[in-house]
Amino acid sequence: MSQKPASAINYRYLKLLILDSLIEKKSTLVKIVAALLLLAFAQGLFVLMTGPLFKSMLGAVQQTRLVLLDLAPKQLAPYLSFLEGISLPQDQVIHYLPLTILAVGILQALASYLYQFHQQALMLHVGSRYREKLFAAILNQPLERLLLKSAGEWMSLVMNDVSYLQSRLSDLLSGLVKDSVSVIAAVGTLYFIHWPTAVAITLLSIPLMFGTGRTGKKISHYAEGWQRNLAKMASILLEIRKRFEFIRAQKGEAAELAKFEELNRSYYKNIVGSIFIRSAFAPGLELLGFLVLALVVFLIGKGAMGEGLVEGDRILQVLLILGVIIRPLKSIGEQVSRLQETQGIIQRSLETFASVEEFIKVKEAPRLQRIEALKIDELSMRYGEGFRLKASGIEIRAGESVAIIGPSGGGKSTFLKCLAGLYSPETWEGSPSWSLVRDSSSLVSQKPFLFSGTIRENLNYGVSEIPDSRMQAALQMVSLNAELENKGQSLTTEIDFLQSPLSGGQMQRMTIARGFLRPHSILLMDEITSAIDPAAEEMITRTVVSKAREEGRILLYVTHRLSQLEIFDQVWFCESGRITVFKETKEWQKSDRVQRFLDSESHA
Known part of the structure; x- marks a missing residue:
């Protein structure tokens, strides 16, 4: 039976194995999305609140009362017309704003907690359903395809790979998705504060994403290799009890040990290659983030970002946003590299579903009909x-x-x-x-x-x-x-x-x-x-x-x-x-x- 190319099966089963399981937990999915939106809102609001704080502190020596609308970003002023004419004593503003920022921080922490709780519950469900569907697919395999893998390889696929996948998906949602939302919220807020800087950062991120994809393919290749070797070692261990008498009677200990050592060395080689690329990738991404920061500061100094940016509160807000963007870059880099490892592992299980039409269509129950x-x-x-x-x-x-x-x-x-x-x-x-x-x-x-x-x-x-x-x-x-x-x-x-x-x-x-x-x-x-x-x-x-x-x-x-x-x-x-x-x-x-x-x- 001809195998379908990996690229053809990689995403045909994505809906069957993962997306359908997500949809089964619609209420949990809605809660996760709501928590992410709340997290993004709190992140943007935190940055925006720093502007009024800086304005109130810088203007305290010149004014006794501060107009609230003057403290807001100019881009948001048309939406805050209800604050027009309202003013507060400067000392109250200086005290209330930090408390407001603290409340925003509490809101952000609550959103983070809700997100972590619900995403872990969702990943437990996805992992459980993935394992069930994978086992169902194995039972539906034609015998000739089933025999292509040993019992240990099937065991490794259903138990080890799915457990690793569940753990990886949970880490990805905890790190990659959450940190990415923080970065996107920060860049989105920057568009309100100073859009030329936001556009520059967006353009600079394009080659960064291209390099991420190429590096990820190498990591995925190594991940597929070490998972295959791990499955073969598991097969040897699983079958050794059944073959032990034969091994001992034929004095085959040395041959068995040599076979295991060869697989273990190959496994070690793939792991080392994956770790080398993955370890260099995250710090490299962080370094690129600092290079972007240095370039943006250089362009600000040259006046290439516009004249209004050098105002005290706006420049501080921009620098704060750049710090918010750079902070999770290392974590995002690590999670992206692990995402590629996860893709390599998913590829092994997706190969089990070579006959997608046969598996997806609802099969009739066996017909126990009297045959004359x-x-x-x-x-x-x-x-x-x-x-x-x-x-x-x-x-x-x-x-x-x-x-x-x-x-x-x-x-x-x-x-x-x-x-x-x-x-x-x-x-x-x-x-x-x-x-x-x-x-x-x-x-x-x-x-x-x-x-x-x-x-x-x-x-x-x-x-x-x-x-x-x-x-x-x-x-x-x-x-x-x-x-x-x-x-x-x-x-x-x-x-x-x-x-x-x-x-x-x-x-x-x-x-x-x-x-x-x-x-x-x-x-x-x-x-x-x-x-x-x-x-x-x-x-x-x-x-x-x-x-x-x-x-x-x-x-x-x-x-x-x-x-x-x-x-x-x-x-x-x-x-x-x-x-x-x-x-x-x-x-x-x-x-x-x-x-x-x-x-x-x-x-x-």
């Missing part, structure tokens, strides 16, 4: 490097059973997995539709899987609550009920994923019982008796065929036991991805292809 017959006129699919599976002329009715035989690697398991929906066919002509066959099939694999939990939870997995009596009957069908009772085990017995108290044969029989507890019309069983004692194997096979016939199910049964073929209604031979159908059980004995297979099996 399965007919495949033509089926073809590709799998792996150059492997192609073809089948035609297949027809089987409910209650009938099919034995599928053939050499290893011939496509038997792939065929069953295609019917079960693990692989998608390129061509499907038949009835019912492939999607209905997929939804109506239950696959029992040759590798029995029982997860950590009770026997009841394992048998009941994926379906509505099943009565204990049905579970006991299913266990009795595969002669497992008495064995469990003899060991003092029951439906409440806990099973450990890695250290199960059951033998391999018992685990296979339990998965057979679980398969029959599914309500599906088609049972797909792939060498389900390979670990069962030979003495009981034929009995289990006969029981499975008889039970499927009794319940009116279609049974497709992969086996290597040629002596049991007369039990089945049909025999299908699968070799090199091609399926040959023998509707009469004796027909297969006349086939040259089957005879060659039988000869090779007998020599083996």
